[in-house]
Amino acid sequence: MDSFSKKVKTFDAFPKVDPQHQVRSQRGGYSTLLTYFFGLLILWIEVGGFIGGYVDRQFLVDNVIRSELTINVDMIVAMPCEFIHTNVEDITRDRFLAGETLNFEGLNFFIPQGFRMNNPNDFHETPELDAVMQDSLRAEFRSQGQRVNEDAPACHIFGSIPVNQVKGDFRITGKGFGYRDRSHVPIEALNFTHAIQEFSFGEFFPFLSNPLDATGKITPENLQAYVYHAQVVPTVYEKLGLQVDTNQYSLTENHYVIKIDEVSKRAQGVPGIYFRYEFEPIKLTITEKRIPFLQFIAKIGTIGGGILVAAGYLFKLYEKLLLLVFGKKYVNQGQEKKDGGLLDKKVPKMSE
Template identity: 80%
Template sequence: MENFAKKVKTFDAFPKVDPQHQVRSERGGFTTLVTYLFGLLIIWIEVGGYIGGYVDRQFIVDDKIHSDLTINVDMIVGMPCQFLHTNVEDITQDRYLAGETLNFEGIHFFVPPTFRINNPNDFHETTDLDEVMQESLRAEYRAEGARVNEAAPACHIFGSIPVTQVRGDFRITGKGFGYRDRSHVPFEALNFSHVIQEFSFGEFYPFLNNPLDATGKITEEKLQSYMYYAKVVPTLYEQLGLEVDTNQYSLTESQYVIQIDEATQKPVGVPGIYFRYDFEPIKLVIREKRIPFFQFVAKLGTIGGGILIAAGYLFKLYEKLLVILFGKKYVEKGTEKKQGGLLDNEVDQKRDE
């Protein structure tokens, strides 16, 4: 058995130091204590990271065309509802009268105090996963196609418009401008000042932020035209098995005043508010992940071993610097050789005699 133990010992990748070659010191004890505390801190951080997981972002090809997609709108336009015409037209020339599903409520025009007015809406960042999960309360508009007090000075337009997931645009114009209509809005009644509370694509999550939310434009021009261009990216959020399938979009915009032809005294163009959108052929997937448990254990073992090895080398370097700066006697002061060697046993026997 002893021979077997000796043979195994020769293959030990980390041979142990014999007790007679070990030395105790205050500096060594302090270094050991600091190393253990630092190791516990690292383990605590790694365990917290494992429990909290990490956020993984990936782009995949979106090979699905959703025919039941909706545009969610909640805005106020500074002219009476009875003068407004709304419709949607996509790239296939398919038109949909948005007024059949949208609700029109006559009110007085006002600007909420927190809204951004006449500012360029060219900045948008992807919402954090935790924020989406906290604010992902799905809702629906209670009414559809309602018309109330249409002669009021301003019009509150809200509701959801069913569209196909292809390029298109949603238009808000005056009656008689751009489309044949029984009535024609006089120039002096046109006013396309507007504030937008909600403009989003897909399922209606009223508490998720979008680039056009809480924005607006105010103008005194009668023939004003506003153009909003949205690049829509389908986005899937996933956390602990819960999924929020929504859409986010980037935005650019332009605006101009339409001129009047001097010969015909008619505007060269159609004033109004235009929302042009296009869907990207990719999908952003944002999900929370955790590394496998055995991989986590192996990672902890690797980190622990690395800390011990690094601490050993740093302590040796520190001891050598002390020898160079203060001499060997200073370094050996306060040290205590550990008992257990053969010579120590002989010395103890002589003292006992």
């Protein structure tokens, strides 16, 4: 029993070296400085990461039932406003006369600087949390249902359309095409060249980037049809107690030219610009978080211990490589052994 207790007392999971067996060298000093440098560098990185937090992204089932939301539109179509018909129809067959809420302002067609024309809109990055918080300025269009200078060569269409949060599409067509109307636009007068400044869902944040923002199409065809398919995902950004509830969407598109029946001389389809949308049953939450302080302290301790252990093994490996390559004489150069060992003590002579 006594021998067992002695073994327990002498047991040490982290064995140490007695001072008289320690050897100092120039290489050891450099390795110590290098270890301290990396330790301080990692400590600085971890402290900065703890203060700045981290961004957590999670997809959750959307358990919030929204009966309606708005579609925000700001675009220019190269056709007079008096020729244009706008309409929204969803899967429930409900129709919204978008022309009653949108504004139509006649002007000359132009392409704003920096617009991406005739490019495929199949790539979009999720905005960063900080960028969203900086640009999350709500706005509203200054008017509703206004019509100005409708006989101008082009039409500026802008405003918000209230719709049901179900699958549907927003259509821009010529009068007399697809719907009964008092007037019928001649085929040669159709021109669906367009430039989109804003197309978004939900609350209007004019500075947030969307896939269709600053894009457009140019076509010489009168019977051109453009179809944009949007998969909408409700997205919530949270930081420091602030919350921005918006909607992101991914986009695919196709376009084609309507043919004319040779017998009836009528178009075999409805040319126009179609925005088809569908809402996903999930919600993306992007939140800035910070790990608990005690967990941070434990993490720092673990990293520090790992650095010391790894540095010790690397130094031993380095010493063994030097020994194999250059020999023991080279390795022992510059070493300084501490006094106090058993072999360093002078043995007194026995008197005769």
